[in-house]
Amino acid sequence: MTLLRYPWHASAWQRLQRSSERRHHALLLKGKQGIGKLAFASTLANAMLCQSPSADGYACGHCISCGWFVQNSHPDYRLLSPEQEDIPETPAASKKPVRKSTQISVTQIRELAGFLELSSHQSHGMRVVVIHPADALNQTSANALLKMLEEPPADVMFILVTSHPQSLLPTIMSRCQQLEMPVPSEQEALAWLEQQGIGEARYWLAYSGGSPLSAAEAAVNNAQVQLVPARLAQGRKLDPFSAAGEFASIGMEAAATAFQKWLYDLVAVTLNTAARYHLRDIAALQSLGKKVDLSALLAFQRQLDEVKRSASHPLNNELQLEHLLLQYSKLFSE
Numbered sequence: 001m002t003l004l005r006y007p008w009h010a011s012a013w014q015r016l017q018r019s020s021e022r023r024h025h026a027l028l029l030k031g032k033q034g035i036g037k038l039a040f041a042s043t044l045a046n047a048m049l050c051q052s053p054s055a056d057g058y059a060c061g062h063c064i065s066c067g068w069f070v071q072n073s074h075p076d077y078r079l080l081s082p083e084q085e086d087i088p089e090t091p092a093a094s095k096k097p098v099r100k101s102t103q104i105s106v107t108q109i110r111e112l113a114g115f116l117e118l119s120s121h122q123s124h125g126m127r128v129v130v131i132h133p134a135d136a137l138n139q140t141s142a143n144a145l146l147k148m149l150e151e152p153p154a155d156v157m158f159i160l161v162t163s164h165p166q167s168l169l170p171t172i173m174s175r176c177q178q179l180e181m182p183v184p185s186e187q188e189a190l191a192w193l194e195q196q197g198i199g200e201a202r203y204w205l206a207y208s209g210g211s212p213l214s215a216a217e218a219a220v221n222n223a224q225v226q227l228v229p230a231r232l233a234q235g236r237k238l239d240p241f242s243a244a245g246e247f248a249s250i251g252m253e254a255a256a257t258a259f260q261k262w263l264y265d266l267v268a269v270t271l272n273t274a275a276r277y278h279l280r281d282i283a284a285l286q287s288l289g290k291k292v293d294l295s296a297l298l299a300f301q302r303q304l305d306e307v308k309r310s311a312s313h314p315l316n317n318e319l320q321l322e323h324l325l326l327q328y329s330k331l332f333s334e
């Protein structure tokens with residue numbers, strides 16, 4: 001496990017340390033996607049389990065507990081996330097994609113009950129449970145968790161992490177101390193991205209809506225999504241068939257997201273409001289905006305949103321993309 005501390009977390013950390021005297025047994029970290037909430041939760045869990053934390057509340061990094069934590073083998077720590085399904089058992093089967101479940105199941109919560117019945121492996125020690133993302137709890141598992149939060153075992157800290165607090169049960173929310181995680185300023189985010197060696201940091205940060213971790217991930221793993229705006233900027237001259245092949249190679253989900261972002265900006269520019277994701281393509285967007293009928297564009301945008309919602313549906317992706325791209329190119333006059 002790599003523990004990362006992000007500079008924009010410092011104020012939230014200090015706020016939490018100041019309130020530690022009256023700390024709840026459950027904490028909810030909420031905020032935008034891609035700002036390092038899970039890393040903050042891990043840093044906090046590590047610190048709470050540490051045998052000799054420093055004056056500013058961080059883990060010492062040297063004690064036996066810190067050793068276990070960094071090796072991902074701390075007996076008093078649990079991280080609950082949606083489980084992976086279809087894990088291949090033989091190398092031959094390894095080409096089969098591993099699907100990740102989107103939910104935290106009630107079985108996972110019940111297994112947690114067993115863990116909570118035991119006492120800590122360290123004398124007078126804490127046990128810490130991180131639930132990420134907490135919005136992956138379904139109704140049954142959320143209710144099972146609620147029972148634990150209502151009658152919390154001694155010396156147990158629950159840390160719930162979410163980018164969608166509105167999807168949580170209000171009864172769970174009310175049991176938690178809530179901490180709004182700060183979004184870094186553009187300057188902080190750019191400085192951090194440049195430190196990570198990410199080229200074109202400004203482009204990726206805008207593309208990721210201001211979330212530096214999402215930006216870094218997109219720049220490293222998804223650099224080909226840059227193809228999407230490059231092709232879509234061709235407007236009526238776009239070749240839907242070759243573009244569909246290129247987009248399909250990026251993956252339907254990533255291509256559809258990039259397509260949505262392009263349309264968002266195209267609509268924005270057509271309405272004379274600010275573009276958000278493609279700051280270096282403003283001239284191309286403006287030129288396309290002059291050749292498009294707004295109501296047809298909005299209807300197309302809704303259609304794409306629907307396709308996006310079914311992006312994991314087993315459709316023939318490339319055929320569907322061809323059809324969409326053909327429609328897209330026809331939105332523009334000569």
Ligand SMILES: [Zn+2]
Nearest residue numbers: 050060063066
């Ligand atoms: Zn330590």
